[in-house]
Amino acid sequence: MLNTYQFPQFDYRQSPEQAAGTVLRHPVVVVGAGPVGLTAALDLAARGLRVVILDDNNTVSVGSRAVCYAKRPLEIWDRLGVARPMLDKGIEWKLGRVFLRDKEVYSFDLLPEDGHKIPAFINLQQYYLEEYMVAAAMANPLIDLRWKHKVVSMRQGEDHVSLAVETPDGIFQMEADWLLACDGANSDIRRMVGAEFTGQFFQDRFLIADIVMKAGFPTERWFWFDPDFHRGQSALLHKQADDVWRLDFQLGWEADPEREKRPENIIPRVREMLGPDAEFELEWASVYQFACRRVDNFRHGRVLFAGDAAHQVSPFGARGANTGVQDIDNLSWKLAAVVKGQAPEALIDSYHAERAFAADDNILNSTRSTDFITPKNAASRRYRDAVLALSGKYPFARPLVNSGRLSTPTPYVESPLNTPDAEEWSGRMAPGTCAADAPVRSGGQAGWLLEHLGEGFTLLVSGPEAEPVTCGAFTASVLRVGQDIEDSEGKIATRYDLCDGAVYLIRPDQHIAARWRSFDPEAIRAAILRATAGTEA
Amino acid sequence: MTLNLLPNIEAPDAFYEALTEAQRDMSEDEANDMNARLVLILANQIGRLADLKEAIRLARD
Numbered sequence: 001m002l003n004t005y006q007f008p009q010f011d012y013r014q015s016p017e018q019a020a021g022t023v024l025r026h027p028v029v030v031v032g033a034g035p036v037g038l039t040a041a042l043d044l045a046a047r048g049l050r051v052v053i054l055d056d057n058n059t060v061s062v063g064s065r066a067v068c069y070a071k072r073p074l075e076i077w078d079r080l081g082v083a084r085p086m087l088d089k090g091i092e093w094k095l096g097r098v099f100l101r102d103k104e105v106y107s108f109d110l111l112p113e114d115g116h117k118i119p120a121f122i123n124l125q126q127y128y129l130e131e132y133m134v135a136a137a138m139a140n141p142l143i144d145l146r147w148k149h150k151v152v153s154m155r156q157g158e159d160h161v162s163l164a165v166e167t168p169d170g171i172f173q174m175e176a177d178w179l180l181a182c183d184g185a186n187s188d189i190r191r192m193v194g195a196e197f198t199g200q201f202f203q204d205r206f207l208i209a210d211i212v213m214k215a216g217f218p219t220e221r222w223f224w225f226d227p228d229f230h231r232g233q234s235a236l237l238h239k240q241a242d243d244v245w246r247l248d249f250q251l252g253w254e255a256d257p258e259r260e261k262r263p264e265n266i267i268p269r270v271r272e273m274l275g276p277d278a279e280f281e282l283e284w285a286s287v288y289q290f291a292c293r294r295v296d297n298f299r300h301g302r303v304l305f306a307g308d309a310a311h312q313v314s315p316f317g318a319r320g321a322n323t324g325v326q327d328i329d330n331l332s333w334k335l336a337a338v339v340k341g342q343a344p345e346a347l348i349d350s351y352h353a354e355r356a357f358a359a360d361d362n363i364l365n366s367t368r369s370t371d372f373i374t375p376k377n378a379a380s381r382r383y384r385d386a387v388l389a390l391s392g393k394y395p396f397a398r399p400l401v402n403s404g405r406l407s408t409p410t411p412y413v414e415s416p417l418n419t420p421d422a423e424e425w426s427g428r429m430a431p432g433t434c435a436a437d438a439p440v441r442s443g444g445q446a447g448w449l450l451e452h453l454g455e456g457f458t459l460l461v462s463g464p465e466a467e468p469v470t471c472g473a474f475t476a477s478v479l480r481v482g483q484d485i486e487d488s489e490g491k492i493a494t495r496y497d498l499c500d501g502a503v504y505l506i507r508p509d510q511h512i513a514a515r516w517r518s519f520d521p522e523a524i525r526a527a528i529l530r531a532t533a534g535t536e537a
Numbered sequence: 538m539t540l541n542l543l544p545n546i547e548a549p550d551a552f553y554e555a556l557t558e559a560q561r562d563m564s565e566d567e568a569n570d571m572n573a574r575l576v577l578i579l580a581n582q583i584g585r586l587a588d589l590k591e592a593i594r595l596a597r598d
């Protein structure tokens with residue numbers, strides 16, 4: 001097989017604590033340097049914490065894994081200063097086409113709303129994504145990234161966790177006030193804690209192949225139901241960087257994974273899909289069975305689960321890494337506030353409330369897509385085929401075709417941290433929602449709203465009356481529209497329904513905590529208290 | 538509940554005849570396929586999720 005990518009080999013170094021044989025207590029230890037653990041290290045460091053991150057391996061993601069990254073995780077990586085190389089290397093796409101047999105029945109344009117810094121989606125191989133974050137983590141003096149460090153056992157204490165870690169130099173002990181388990185779908189930490197990880201496995205198998213191909217197909221997502229080249233199953237074609245293309249072939253439950261993985265069986269399939277003239281080489285192929293599962297609680301004492309360790313989704317809709325990164329966005333400001341003694345531990349419990357809610361929403365969406373692609377029984381297959389047959393002729397059936405609904409952030413509509421609206425508002429920016437970006441100007445320079453939101457709480461206000469509001473250790477700074485920033489295209493006014501005098505309280509993770517029609521410092525103080533799980537002194 | 542469970546079909550005998558006549562020469566499979574398409578076409582006409590769910594419940598029980 002061909003290789004367009006050279007896998008880096010990062011150096012193992014023995015840690016001074018292992019060499020000295022002393023047991024150190026660290027404020028935060030992250031287990032796993034996948035996309036989620038790396039984002040965690042970068043975000044916690046950005047909030048001023050020292051982080052140790054352990055990975056049992058010494059390279060980036062190997063094989064065919066994540067491809068599509070959505071706007072929100074890219075905005076988070078932009079806040080952390082690592083999005084630029086991803087956007088430069090990644091492939092932007094907008095159009096998806098759905099085929100039944102060899103006829104197009106439906107196409108969708110992601111129709112990204114304009115006036116956002118970050119595109120709706122990019123495609124990029126997971127190893128590039130990790131490579132860029134590893135470079136940023138290694139350059140960060142607050143991050144201690146340790147390769148070939150495998151956690152082999154752990155024990156929960158009252159206020160800390162003790163770990164046994166295996167390296168090429170043997171096993172040593174370390175302690176952490178907080179342990180972030182970002183060790184993937186087969187999480188060892190989850191097993192050690194004894195957490196439940198339940199859900200459903202789909203009775204189907206998929207061949208996932210990456211090929212290198214110079215020509216031919218446009219930068220679009222193509223999905224086939226029952227294609228002539230692969231009757232009775234489905235198939236997907238999607239472009240990545242370096243002229244690498246991702247192909248999925250549904251195989252059915254009876255397929256033999258070992259047999260299907262052999263190049264001599266893959267190549268004829270691909271040739272039928274791409275036509276006799278296509279010139280391609282196989283880069284990687286694997287056979288997967290997909291599942292949707294979630295951990296019972298995102299917090300077990302001093303252990304916090306994030307990413308695939310907390311939830312696993314089938315890849316239709318590209319939700320795994322996308323949602324895992326949003327776990328970290330949610331957790332890091334809370335953990336930083338608790339570690340610094342600014343907020344009570346109860347703030348950490350809201351991490352489960354908000355992100356389990358989001359995980360369930362992602363699982364629901366992924367399950368619905370998978371059930372459409374792999375119908376559960378003969379009756380649902382009949383409906384599926386009826387939808388497809390009708391969708392070629394009549395527009396009404398097209399919205400029922402589900403080859404994967406693309407990932408968007410789940411608003412925390414039921415969060416205990418929200419202060420409910422007391423007034424009428426238009427637009428989507430209700431409490432619990434992720435703040436929408438908008439083009440702005442400041443100091444004569446064009447920029448973006450999200451770039452102006454601070455590391456802490458921000459009051460986004462229109463009108464002259466407003467000043468910073470302090471509640472305990474938290475001070476919400478003021479961002480005045482019309483003064484600090486100019487609403488250059490009027491998008492803030494429409495997206496936020498921000499008329500004169502209106503005030504938004506925005507959390508450190510850029511989610512709306514509360515909003516009012518006028519500036520009321522007492523109401524703002526109460527909302528900050530609520531958003532930080534505080535209690536009246 | 539807004540489902541109309543009182544007689545509402547314009548000419549009941551004519552409708553019933555049209556429905557069964559359409560499937561007269563069909564195999565079981567073809568008829569089931571047609572029924573599935575028919576459900577979807579009629580569901581679109583109704584549109585409201587609460588009504589559709591109510592109809593599904595009535596049909597299942």
Ligand SMILES: Cc1cc2nc3c(=O)[nH]c(=O)nc-3n(C[C@H](O)[C@H](O)[C@H](O)COP(=O)(O)OP(=O)(O)OC[C@H]3O[C@@H](n4cnc5c(N)ncnc54)[C@H](O)[C@@H]3O)c2cc1C
Nearest residue numbers: 032034035036056066067068151183184307308320321322
């Ligand atoms: C075919 C396929 C397509 C996908 N497509 C997409 C997509 O388009 N978009 C998307 O967002 N997601 C997609 N995903 C999902 C995505 O790959 C995962 O969600 C993502 O990798 C999860 O990141 P993570 O950091 O939680 O875990 P992982 O990436 O699994 O990283 C876990 C890390 O922990 C380390 N580790 C494990 N155990 C230990 C231990 N005991 N001690 C120390 N280290 C340990 C591992 O070596 C690894 O580096 C896809 C997945 C598949 C399989």
